[in-house]
Amino acid sequence: MIPLLDVYKERWQVVSDTAIKPGLASIEHALDVLGNPQRELKVVHFAGTNGKGSTLTFVEAMARAYDLSVGKFMSPCVVDVHDQIQINGLAMEPQQLDIIFKQLRDAGLSGKLTDFELLTVVALLFFKQQQVDLVLLEAGMGGRMDSTNVVQPIVSIITSIALEHTNFLGTTLESIAAHKAGIIKKERPVVLGEMPEQVQPVFEQEAKHKQAHLETYGETFFIIEEQHGETYTNLERHVKLEQLTRQFKGPHQGKNMALAITAFLHVLEFFDQPLHPEKIQQAVMQAQLAGRFEEVLPNVYFDGAHNPASIDMLVQTIQQQFPDQTIEFVIGLLADKDVGTILQQLEQVSDVFYFVDIHNPRAMPAQLLMKKSHAQHKVMLANVGAFLRQPVELGKIRIVTGSLYLLSEIRQKLQL
Secondary structure, three states: OOOOHHHHHHOOOOOOOOOOOOOOOOHHHHHHHOHHOOOOOOOOEEOOOHHHHHHHHHHHHHHHHHHOEEEEEEOOOOHHHHHHEEOOOOOHHHHHHHHHHHHHHHHOOOOOOHHHHHHHHHHHHHHHHHHOOOEEEOOOOOOOOOOOOOOOEEEEEOOOOOOOHHHHHOOOOOOOOOOOHHHOOOOOEEEEEEEEOOOOHHHHHHHHEEEOOOEEEEEEEEEEEEEOOEEEEEOOOOEEEEEOOOOOOHHHHHHHHHHHHHHHHHHHHHHOOOOHHHHHHHHHHOOOOOOEEEEEEEEEEOOOOOOHHHHHHHHHHHHHOOOEEEEEEOOOOOOOOOOOHHHHHHHOOEEEEEOOOOOOOEOHHHHHHHHHHHEEEEEEOOOOHHHHHHHOOOOOEEEEOOHHHHHHHHHHHHOO
């Protein structure tokens, strides 16, 4: 369910399936019909359970500090379909989307793709036509069978592994890792985040099979927190970058920053550019992303955490940033998430919860969500916009979390 996508599908009579259908045959056929635009793109490919968006945003900031034009494809959207496809931070314009949809219709691709495949094709075709220098491509689900896995990237990044989409990716960390490892390409480097011990061999075997150089956080590169910011060290490349200060909050974002720097060193090599430490410092200081511990109103934060691993990071960030404040959660969740675990984790740092409905067929009703909570203070919110506009009492912090779809809905209501 991608807001406003149906407007374009109806206007141009392009039919696509709302279901998720892992596999590459359909999108490879569509791209072949369109002249394989993906083959002309210089790509950094991102997969992982959590941290993809933040890591991508760090890479984008670095590329733009080097005056590279950057196309990025991310999901889900912040507001609607336009902002999933951006060039240099600007969302795709309606007239630009119209032009691409006309091409898809004229190419006879109606009825051949799922919604996400369709949008992936739109992004790749648009970036080729706009002749961007670098494309940052975020996998939608998994990696091996994800529609974005049709590129030969400069470098691949796999940020993290946790249980997610188990009905498609399998019920073990190893099976999920095997899907993510599918973005590793022959003789193309891969940068790996800090992984659970049991899945590291999955990536090592895939990299060996593909003859892909593997760099892993904590082994070949790492971040150390020091008095005047953080220091990035890459033992393999003999690179040390000091006094790194970031807007992204939470210790996990330091690791995401390290992944981004490591990958960007490959980008610099590809474009035959020297490393300028001051440009990297400037970039990580400026990098910011909607819905990642984002203060949208005074003492009101949006965070798109939606699974136990990302909720754990959110809890750690709250404990680090607001150890003495009272936390209030505004929450909505999709029914296919580990609802019980997520609520239990959040209840470690708060006893005040406001439950809201998400207008999504996969959402759990707020009333049922409230019944599952063990918090002392529980309220159903009918008008979340009006509630969030009220000033937050002194000594309190209000955090909206549980789903990126929820953040998108509320952002529109608040007109942020």
